[in-house]
Amino acid sequence: MYKVFINKFSIILTSKNKYLNQENSFLMLSMTLDEILKKARKHKKIFLFHPKKSDLLKVFKSKIKVIFASGGIVSNENSQILFIYRRGKWDLPKGKAEKGETIRETAIREVVEETGIEKLKIDKYFSNTFHIIRNNKKYFLKETSWFLMSSNYKGKLKPQIKEGIKSVKWKTFDDAEKIKKKTYTNISIILNDFLKQNRK
Numbered sequence: 001m002y003k004v005f006i007n008k009f010s011i012i013l014t015s016k017n018k019y020l021n022q023e024n025s026f027l028m029l030s031m032t033l034d035e036i037l038k039k040a041r042k043h044k045k046i047f048l049f050h051p052k053k054s055d056l057l058k059v060f061k062s063k064i065k066v067i068f069a070s071g072g073i074v075s076n077e078n079s080q081i082l083f084i085y086r087r088g089k090w091d092l093p094k095g096k097a098e099k100g101e102t103i104r105e106t107a108i109r110e111v112v113e114e115t116g117i118e119k120l121k122i123d124k125y126f127s128n129t130f131h132i133i134r135n136n137k138k139y140f141l142k143e144t145s146w147f148l149m150s151s152n153y154k155g156k157l158k159p160q161i162k163e164g165i166k167s168v169k170w171k172t173f174d175d176a177e178k179i180k181k182k183t184y185t186n187i188s189i190i191l192n193d194f195l196k197q198n199r200k
Helices: 033-043 053-061 103-115 173-179 185-198
Strands: 002-006 009-014 025-027 045-049 065-075 080-086 089-091 094-096 121-135 138-150 165-172
Touching: 002 053, 002 185, 009 033, 009 053, 033 045, 065 103, 065 121, 065 185, 080 103, 080 173, 094 103, 103 121, 103 138, 103 165, 121 185, 138 185, 165 173, 173 185
Parallel strands: 002 121, 009 045, 025 045, 065 138
Antiparallel strands: 002 009, 065 080, 065 094, 080 089, 080 165, 121 138
């Protein structure tokens, strides 16, 4: 299954027959994007069914233009995570890909630009998240690739003011547990998965 978020509503892409008889379950191929969004607002959570698991994303993406982005979950030797503060919420650094970039190059560039961190390296790919955004009255699917990163940088962090970032801070795992309850849904999921895997 894949989870796609639009604000606080969720769209679950699934190939499992057990969801077909539910009131909030619909056949993906038979619906337009406008119909999908209307049903999501009505039910808060809907299931879009397609029988072939390998084609779930492909079919959904055929209905909406996709924007690719990358970001990082950056940790240091003190088991702290790097956060940015923007639009009244703690968030993880990320951003849209530029032409010709690989997703790994985008992730490194965006984290460096948004936080001012140095000595940054990618350890491994972590996961992807999906959410629908609206821009100039059009809807887009934002697919973000997340990477686990590390740095032993101890210098001053510099928030990217022009992108609305007001602060950059290292936060403990305990801090992150609190943040995940108050941040965006996609970030909450990423933090929850990361903390589960890294708590000792």
